[in-house]
Amino acid sequence: MKFLFVFYVPTGGMDAVNRHRCRALKQFGHEPHCLYLYPGSGQQNVTDIPTFVTNDDRDIKTILTTYKYDAIVVTTMYETFPRFRGLGYKGILIWEIQGYGPITMARAEIINSVPYVKKYCSAILYPDTPHIGTLLNEIYMNMNVPFFSFNNAFDVSSFCYKPLPQWGVPIIAWVGRFEDNKNWRELLLIAHQLMAYYPHLHLWMFEDPNLAVPQERAEFDLLVQQLGLLHCLTIHSNIPHALMQEYYSIIGDSGGFLCSTSKMEGAPHSVVEAMSCLCPVLTSDKDGVWSAIIPNQTGKMYPLGNITAAVIEGQQLISNPYAREYIRTNAKIHVSMAFSLERYACHFMQMMNVLYGK
Template sequence: MGGVEVILKNRLEVIAENHSDISADILFFNDYGGKKLFSDKFEKNVYIIKDPLRIRQFVIEGKYDFVISIDTPEIFEYITDNSVKFILEVHTNYKENRNYLSSIVSGKQKPIAITVPSNYFKDIISQEIGNEIPIYVFPNFINNSFIELYNSIDVINESDKKYIGWIGRLDSLKNWSEFIDIGQKLAKERDDVIFLIVGGMTADESIKNSFFKALNKKSLLPSTKWIPFYSPIQAIYKTIAQSNGCYVSTSRGESFGMTVVESMACRCPVVCSNIDAFKEITDSGKSGLLYDLGDIDSAVSQINLLLDNQRVREDIINNSYQSLFERYDPSKIIFDWISLLHNLLDKCSISSNVQDIQ
């Protein structure tokens, strides 16, 4: 279960609340735990189908106005019916996982549009495949239900120390090793912090071994709590915020940065690497503190500022919370998204009528 599942559920909730004339189904080729996220309200809208022939039958018989593929190029091979209107969503920031784009753009079954979650990522995709297919930006967002669950959760911190949180896969892009380097320096300067690392459940054993060796080498095992997977994630953010700690992202690259947005929505202040996606989210540092990627001293200095300066801490929390819902309003984003779908539908109808006349 990852960011895409959360995004899909968020959309379904807003559509169900405000757009009763629209229905949507979600198709997964495999279930690695994501389906349970939809079990409360949308279980009937979620399908797990592995067989390509059954997938093709499912789509054709569904007579959907659009089929939206989220980084799933196989669907373009399974369904070659020209009546199917594809939209391609690109979310993966792993460049090797985007190699499929060139074949999609040059293939017979092209999407009529591409959507991405940030302006920064739009520039990246444009550089990789050009602008033959129009690219639109639709940010991810936080739903009211996310905040409501956060507010309803009670957490009891096991320690009176400040929690420094990090969430993500244990891989080079999320850059867990830099967080450990930051932790080492921070732990040498102060004894009132605990490092809370969440993620890595699906990592190879060799990666997990490297992770624990690094913690041991940096003498951080006693002051680190590792949780491979946790739900609801709001409890993690509340634990951090309640302890007067902060959330840290050391990522080398993001298409959006959902954990940073979630943290901001939970009034948990953030320190993140100064990659373009985070600059966009934090309004160049007004809603979260940035540090130069690789600069451990700078990262530690920013963390210390949030831990020790209450005025700065409150300013960052208030700025981030206010700007988050001004810039990423769920109703507006979904309204714009649905307007795009209507416009694309009209264009397809006009194009089809022209072809019929010819």
């Protein structure tokens, strides 16, 4: 079968999600493609997946006519449904929700989606994220729209631990955008307090500057100065995705960890990547990571906003080598099972069978 996955730009988590799931479907004999409406930094990561970047109706119509997709999965952009139908696509059209940040925004977007989904859409797909499921059941109650929910795919064979020279001091890492929901302020406060115990600690922050909110970035620069973190801070911008496995491996071997401070998540993209590379994870408690992080088994978790609790959990990861290795090993095993390509392809094709009435 032929599938098309559609998103705004090839960047951030969606770039990785699409590449991993396309590999999953290719592995089982299907033909997946990606369409992005605008260019983005993730284009450097595209290798073996047919990928189109265009927002021109003529180009899109040619793509649809040429490949005659069995299903199109559109992430987030429900407002494009009339466009695809108007360009002649009559097949299965699936709206996918990978996450909308704060729950108030998720609620508003799902409410706004209703007329588009009811008129043009065949089904709704979302990762194993409880707050999205709750909102869908509330807002789409008594509507004849099927929902499907399963974990994203992750290829642990292509993105995994790489033995590299030791760094020598703990590295705390953060991956995200400079915007409120990613909660960079909390990360800086945690790092500042950990510095009192580990004065040689390094802080690495990975971002795409094209996605930053300018005011947030200005406030970030100010808070870094106020907390005296400039000497230990390194900002990595637009790192090619293939190189991130090396960074996660270095961070894991340094005695540090990935710190995920976001207020809400749809799916645990960077968390799963780190786990696959034996980089321990400390995360705020949000339901988007529950499929990946089992407290004290596959990672560490702290109540959102509780800096003291986060610092305590972080100290355990840095100072307790036995607990650290136990978590690193379990995390890798968990990702390889719960997010496997085989499991994703199986769930995806079960969804297709239901939608085709098989």
